[in-house]
Amino acid sequence: MNIDAFPQLEIVPVKGPLKGRVVLPGSKSLTNRAFLVAALAKGDSRLSGVLSSDDTVYMAAALRDMGVGIDNEDETTLTVRSTGKLKAPAKPLFLGNAGTATRFLTAAVALADGEVVVDGDEHMRKRPIGPLVEALTRLGVEVSAPTGCPPVTVHAKGGFSGDVVEIDANLSSQYVSALLILAACGEKPVEVRLRGDQAIGGRGYIDLTTRCMEAFGAKVSMPQAGVWRVEPTGYVAADYLVEPDASSCTYLWAAEVLTGGEITFQMDTTALTQPDAKSRDVIMTWPNMPAVIDGSQMQDAVPTLAVLAAFNKTPVRFVGIANLRVKECDRVSALSQGLNAIRDGLAHEEGDDLIVHADPALIGAMTKAVIDTHNDHRIAMCFALAGLMMSGVVIDNPKCVSKTFPGYWDVLESLGVELKHPA
Known part of the structure; x- marks a missing residue:
C-alpha cells in the first residue's frame, strides 16, 4: 500500500x-549501535539483518558525512569501511527525531577534530540532552547545548581526557550507552557511574550496548551495581548479525x-x-x-x-x-x-x-x-x-x-x- x-x-x-x-x-536499537561501533573500528565490518528505516538512514548518512564508507549488498546486509577515525563534517549532522543516533553521536563526535553540530527536527529539539552534555564536559569535551536539547555543538579535539564520569540517567539510558561506546576509545580505563542510587529504567538497553561493544573487541565489566569499567581497547572490525x-x-x-x-x-x-x-x-x-x-x-x-x-x-x-x-x-x-x-x-x-x-x-x-x-x-x-x-x-x-x-x-x-x- x-x-x-x-x-x-x-x-x-x-x-x-x-x-x-x-x-x-531488524532491531533499530542494535542496527544503530552496530553502525556506530563498526564506524569506530579500523577495517571492514559486515553487518547483516540491519534495519532500513528513517532512524537508521539518518545514522548512516551522518557517518558517511564523517568519512565512513557504508556499502549496501542488499536490503539487510552492508559493509562498513572505516579508518577507525571520524572526520568533522562540512555541515551540521541532521538526525531528524532519531534519539538513539542523536545521543550516541553527541558523544562519539568528540573523537573527531573540529567543530561538529548535532541537530534534529522540531521534535528532537524538545528532547533533553543536558545530562549527557554535562557528563561529556566532565570528561574534558568542549560541548554546549544552550537549550538543554539539540542542537549540540562539540568542539572536538580527537578524544577526551577524563577517566571517571558520573551520569544522571533518569531521563534516558541512552546517555549511559553513549558514554560507554565513547569510553572504549580512550587512552586509559574509564568508569561510567550512575549518579546517586538510581534504578535505571532502560538497563536492558545498556546490556545491548555492552554486548555489541564486546562483539567488536571492547572489554566492559561491572565492578559494582551502577558502575561500568571500560578498557581502552578501541574496536576491531567484525561481522555482526542484527537480530x-x-x-x-x-x-x-x-x-x-x-x-x-x-x-x-x-x-x-x-x-x-x-x-x-x-x-x-x-x-x-x-x-x-x-x-x-x-x-x-x-x-x-x-x-x-x-x-x-x-x-x-x-x-x-x-x-x-x-x-x-x-x-x-x-x-x-x-x-x-x-x-x-x-x-x-x-x-x-x-x-x-x-x-x-x-x-x-x-x-x-x-x-x-x-x-x-x-x-x-x-x-x-x-x-x-x-x-x-x-x-x-x-x-x-x-x-x-x-x-x-x-x-x-x-x-x-x-x-x-x-x-x-x-x-
Whole structure:
C-alpha cells in the first residue's frame, strides 16, 4: 500500500484469526549501535539483518558525512569501511527525531577534530540532552547545548581526557550507552557511574550496548551495581548479525492473542534478547493481564500493552513509565488521549502512571476515534490493534511508522487485515 497517498487510514475489524508468516525488520536499537561501533573500528565490518528505516538512514548518512564508507549488498546486509577515525563534517549532522543516533553521536563526535553540530527536527529539539552534555564536559569535551536539547555543538579535539564520569540517567539510558561506546576509545580505563542510587529504567538497553561493544573487541565489566569499567581497547572490525526487532514484534504478538491467530516469524522470537521481548509473557496473559504492570524495563512495549489493556477483563495500571514522556512524544499523554478518543473515560493519567479502565464490551463495538499519532510511530502501530477489534478507528499520519517499521501496514495486509481511506 502506498501510505504516502493516505493522510489517514481506517482499520477494518477482522472477521477471524490472523494467520501467516512475517519477516520482522531488524532491531533499530542494535542496527544503530552496530553502525556506530563498526564506524569506530579500523577495517571492514559486515553487518547483516540491519534495519532500513528513517532512524537508521539518518545514522548512516551522518557517518558517511564523517568519512565512513557504508556499502549496501542488499536490503539487510552492508559493509562498513572505516579508518577507525571520524572526520568533522562540512555541515551540521541532521538526525531528524532519531534519539538513539542523536545521543550516541553527541558523544562519539568528540573523537573527531573540529567543530561538529548535532541537530534534529522540531521534535528532537524538545528532547533533553543536558545530562549527557554535562557528563561529556566532565570528561574534558568542549560541548554546549544552550537549550538543554539539540542542537549540540562539540568542539572536538580527537578524544577526551577524563577517566571517571558520573551520569544522571533518569531521563534516558541512552546517555549511559553513549558514554560507554565513547569510553572504549580512550587512552586509559574509564568508569561510567550512575549518579546517586538510581534504578535505571532502560538497563536492558545498556546490556545491548555492552554486548555489541564486546562483539567488536571492547572489554566492559561491572565492578559494582551502577558502575561500568571500560578498557581502552578501541574496536576491531567484525561481522555482526542484527537480530529482529522485539519492539516491532509486540504488535504482532498482541494481534495474535486478540484475534486467536497464529503468526510465525523467521526465528523463534522467544530467543530475542532485547528488553521489549520480556513483554511477550505479559501479552500472553490477556484477557487477564496483571492489575499493575511495571513498564520500566520494556518501555517501547508499553503502548502495545496499553491498547491491549483496553480490551482486558479488569483495569490495568502502568507504572515506571515516566521516561515515556520524553520519547518521540509524551507517550503517556498520547496513549491516554487515544484511548479516551475510543471511549471517553477509558484511561487517565495519575502522576506519571497510566490507568487503563478495561472494557471487554468494546470488542465488536463502534467508535469514531481519529487517533492523533503525534508523528510517533509507536502510537500509530499500537492503536491499529484497536482497529482489529472495533470499527471506526482511524490512524492519522500513518506514514510515521517509517521511523522503525516501514512495512508495517503491508504486513497487516499480508495477514488479512483490510485497510481503507476513511470516508
